[in-house]
Amino acid sequence: MKKVLLQLDTDEHPSPFDAIVAHDADVDVLLSHGGVKPEAVRGLVQDAFFTRGPKDLNTMAVWVGGKRVSESVVISVGGFFILYLLSFVFLALLLAASGVETGTALVAIVACLNNLGAGIGEVALHFADLGDFATWVCSFAMILGRLEVFTVLVLLSPRFWRE
Numbered sequence: 333m334k335k336v337l338l339q340l341d342t343d344e345h346p347s348p349f350d351a352i353v354a355h356d357a358d359v360d361v362l363l364s365h366g367g368v369k370p371e372a373v374r375g376l377v378q379d380a381f382f383t384r385g386p387k388d389l390n391t392m393a394v395w396v397g398g399k400r401v402s403e404s405v406v407i408s409v410g411g412f413f414i415l416y417l418l419s420f421v422f423l424a425l426l427l428a429a430s431g432v433e434t435g436t437a438l439v440a441i442v443a444c445l446n447n448l449g450a451g452i453g454e455v456a457l458h459f460a461d462l463g464d465f466a467t468w469v470c471s472f473a474m475i476l477g478r479l480e481v482f483t484v485l486v487l488l489s490p491r492f493w494r495e
Contacts, residue, residue, distance in 0.1 A: 334360035338380045338394045340368045368396075378413045420445055423473050430465045440466075444473035 337359045339346050346364035354362050365376060377394055384392055420441055427437035436454040440462070443451035454461055459470055 333388050333391045335391045336361045336363065336380070336384075338377065338392070339364045340373060340376060340394070340396045341366050342368055342370075381410050381413055416445075419473075419476060423469060423476075427462075427466055427469050430463065430469065432462055432466050440470055441473055444470045445477040447474060447477050 335358065337354045339350055339354065339362060341347055341350075341364070344367050346366045351362055351364060363380065368376065373396060380394070381392065423445065424437050424441040427441060428434045432440070433454065436451075439451040439453055440455045440459065442448065443455060459467055462470065
């Protein structure tokens with residue numbers, strides 16, 4: 333597997349010094365982005381990890397502003413992304429199993445989990461035609477998406493309430 337470095341910089345142009353250091357460190361692929369706003373970092377990192385599996389994380393590094401992001405942060409972002417995908421798949425399958433057409437189930441969960449509002453097809457205008465159970469699943473997906481997956485998991489874990 334090739335070594336990949338995601339270089340994010342708040343300056344308009346990414347630092348050439350960082351690019352040279354990456355080259356000297358035998359990085360195979362350098363993805364440099366300049367003018368990055370703090371709110372865009374999570375999305376860029378998730379996009380970089382999208383095609384890489386857990387065993388390939390050791391060949392991936394992220395630099396923000398010329399500093400290497402700690403491995404625990406990278407693993408947390410990767411974990412969040414995997415958890416997001418698993419939540420999406422589980423909720424879409426649950427909705428489909430409740431009798432909602434598969435395409436509509438996928439679109440509804442995307443709309444709810446990402447707080448996009450109305451979707452396409454049966455959920456283009458409203459969710460009222462889905463039925464009670466499907467409406468509860470969509471409501472849970474909205475809460476999960478609004479509070480972020482990790483926050484909900486922390487709130488649901490018994491360990492949080494004991495400490």
